[in-house]
Amino acid sequence: MATPETEIVVEDPTAPAGDSPSVVSTRTVEIVVSLLLLALALLLGYDNWRTGIAWAPDGPQAGYFPFYLALILGAASLYGLFISLVTGAGAAQTFVTRAQLSRVMQVFIPTLAFCLLTQWLGLYVASFLLITSFMRVVGRIALWKSLLTAFLFAVVMFVTFDLAFDVIMPKGPLEAAFGY
Amino acid sequence: MEAFGLLLHGFSVLLTWKVLAVMMVGLVLGIFVGVLPGLGGPNGVAILLPLTFTMDPTSAIVMLSCIYWGALFGGAITSILFNIPGEAWSVATTFDGYPMAQQGKAAEALTAAFTSSFIGSLTAVLLITFLAPGIASFALRFGPPEFFAVYLLTFCSFVGLGREDKHKTIISMTLGLLLAGIGMDTVSGTLRMTFGSNELLRGINFLVAVIGLFGISEILLTMEERLALRGHAASISLRVVLKVWKEMPRYWATLLRSSVIGCWLGITPGGAIAASFMGYNLAKRFSKDKDSFGKGRIEGVFAPETAAHASGTSALLPMLALGIPGSGTAAILLGGLMVWGLNPGPLLFVEHKDFVWGLIASMYLGNVVGLVLVLTTVPVFAAVLRVPFAAIAPMIVVSCAIGAYAIQNAMFDIWLMLGFGVVGYVFKKIGIPLAPFTLALVLGNRAEDAFRLSMIGAGGDLTVFWSNGLVGSITTLAFVLLFWPVLGRVFERASRLWRPANDRGTRPA
Numbered sequence: 205m206a207t208p209e210t211e212i213v214v215e216d217p218t219a220p221a222g223d224s225p226s227v228v229s230t231r232t233v234e235i236v237v238s239l240l241l242l243a244l245a246l247l248l249g250y251d252n253w254r255t256g257i258a259w260a261p262d263g264p265q266a267g268y269f270p271f272y273l274a275l276i277l278g279a280a281s282l283y284g285l286f287i288s289l290v291t292g293a294g295a296a297q298t299f300v301t302r303a304q305l306s307r308v309m310q311v312f313i314p315t316l317a318f319c320l321l322t323q324w325l326g327l328y329v330a331s332f333l334l335i336t337s338f339m340r341v342v343g344r345i346a347l348w349k350s351l352l353t354a355f356l357f358a359v360v361m362f363v364t365f366d367l368a369f370d371v372i373m374p375k376g377p378l379e380a381a382f383g384y
Numbered sequence: 385m386e387a388f389g390l391l392l393h394g395f396s397v398l399l400t401w402k403v404l405a406v407m408m409v410g411l412v413l414g415i416f417v418g419v420l421p422g423l424g425g426p427n428g429v430a431i432l433l434p435l436t437f438t439m440d441p442t443s444a445i446v447m448l449s450c451i452y453w454g455a456l457f458g459g460a461i462t463s464i465l466f467n468i469p470g471e472a473w474s475v476a477t478t479f480d481g482y483p484m485a486q487q488g489k490a491a492e493a494l495t496a497a498f499t500s501s502f503i504g505s506l507t508a509v510l511l512i513t514f515l516a517p518g519i520a521s522f523a524l525r526f527g528p529p530e531f532f533a534v535y536l537l538t539f540c541s542f543v544g545l546g547r548e549d550k551h552k553t554i555i556s557m558t559l560g561l562l563l564a565g566i567g568m569d570t571v572s573g574t575l576r577m578t579f580g581s582n583e584l585l586r587g588i589n590f591l592v593a594v595i596g597l598f599g600i601s602e603i604l605l606t607m608e609e610r611l612a613l614r615g616h617a618a619s620i621s622l623r624v625v626l627k628v629w630k631e632m633p634r635y636w637a638t639l640l641r642s643s644v645i646g647c648w649l650g651i652t653p654g655g656a657i658a659a660s661f662m663g664y665n666l667a668k669r670f671s672k673d674k675d676s677f678g679k680g681r682i683e684g685v686f687a688p689e690t691a692a693h694a695s696g697t698s699a700l701l702p703m704l705a706l707g708i709p710g711s712g713t714a715a716i717l718l719g720g721l722m723v724w725g726l727n728p729g730p731l732l733f734v735e736h737k738d739f740v741w742g743l744i745a746s747m748y749l750g751n752v753v754g755l756v757l758v759l760t761t762v763p764v765f766a767a768v769l770r771v772p773f774a775a776i777a778p779m780i781v782v783s784c785a786i787g788a789y790a791i792q793n794a795m796f797d798i799w800l801m802l803g804f805g806v807v808g809y810v811f812k813k814i815g816i817p818l819a820p821f822t823l824a825l826v827l828g829n830r831a832e833d834a835f836r837l838s839m840i841g842a843g844g845d846l847t848v849f850w851s852n853g854l855v856g857s858i859t860t861l862a863f864v865l866l867f868w869p870v871l872g873r874v875f876e877r878a879s880r881l882w883r884p885a886n887d888r889g890t891r892p893a
Contacts, residue, residue: 214772219610234814241555248562248577255576263840266574269832270565277558280551287551299813304608308809311607315600315781315805319798322785331782335775343774350775357779361786369438371790 217344220303230294238285245278326376332358394741410447411754414454419765426712427598431783434790441724446746453750457758460497466615473657473692476664480684487680490618495628500686502755504693507643509747512701519705523730528837529848533858535831540866542820552816560821563588564828583796590719590825592788592797593804599784600805619763638667642687646694663691712819715826
């Protein structure tokens, strides 16, 4: 280590470039989110209307309270949609740049794969794979360090949750082979 | 002095080796959570909540609240040494804390931050000790209409006083309330908004949503930034501590002012973030030497830290006394209480005396132990930052998944967590605040029950919310706060009529 003891330096080898072009503007995302929320409000409003929004002899029916909430949600999203469409606020603002998006995907896709793998391999094996590959690919950390860290982490988690605290996690064939 | 006797009883509940050990573990975990990027107080508590499921409620809440104290302390370490605020409320600490570290006075800055945190928390805990029982016994007289009015007040003050766009706060809040309503309706037993799905029958668990919204989305956001960092290592010697403590009484006015601001903003849903900035700005305004702020003035560390901690701690007051959390983290602690079947609110002080006073006593003890712990172990925690984020990020993801799964042993919850992670990421980037969502999700069912019980009692007459002086004034106050921005603008316009506008250009863009 060349750095003196009083300094702590951590490198980020795969950092996103600062001058990356914009993928989508904040305004576009706001419009899409407003539309999605409006659709959700309509869906939930309809469902609650079906459940019953009237007054029963013993007070309001089950759909009463959420129905009016859905109305408010719908109104607020319409207002948001109106603001973005009419004023064009946030049109010049970048929601995410290409480099940032690729970094976010670098963490989102492994996380998605981790959730999928948890169903077949169990949580501990999936977490071993996630940590190893993430450290190796994104962090460019030496393979043996990545393997060791991932292994230790998975074992510590297993001992803490499954053995010490009796919090049972999904398990797969490997744990079954050891009799858990 | 009934409170004092009960407090002593609380200490007697607390002083067992087991609880003390749990406290230490909680503090250490909390400081880790505060130091690590991409983890904060709310999701730290949410992720670690499953660890406490097998404990008795007192040990569990002691551990959770200690994680919270630890996170509050930990945020200051990265702000001062690396100029990276570990938490949003420590942003103001970087203004003077980091320049101090650059000048080689890191130890002084850290000591100042920890000590003033301690003072802020202590003030707030004293407030809780003597105020909470009174408020709780007053609230015992509340019926459903009064409770609904208080919930309404909480929601309205978020909309009216929040700094975000009003419609975005409303979106966040109604979405939370709607999601809270999914599943079995508690009053009539009817299913609603489940669309025939068995998974949705259980409803959307509050903690799963929080882990996704704060944990996963924070990782996604953190990844967008350049994560290389450069900072100072520091260790604190006893000599430095004594020197700072000797200097401190000189700043009593700043400490007192920040404590008061913090307590006030913590009880009302303003939050620690606003408190830390306000504490800093007021200290600057009242100072004789304004220009020295931002260049490494120790007072600039005292002021925001005291306010942030006073506010973070006093946020627990309305949670304990009324069952209404004053902050996002308090909302999660409240969710934790409900997991153990404890119903937060005024009845807690009557039915679970041991628990409440044990918790309050743990606030005192946790802060003292925490102060000693951070002062002695700063180098260790600063070294945690040497670990690259590429190693920490997947571990946080795994911890989030464990936390989400453990709550109901459901794989569906892991998927739900991932979904909320994406929602949280997008919402944060387009400025839809998450705190109202959290609050609405945890209070949704209680607010609806209160509303329907008052309707049943009054036979469907909405004037029940103005039926007596108490409930009437709370409801009216709620509406005043809701329309506060409009009312404020009317006042402003009225005053502009007889004072020509000439300061238009000075407004910040």
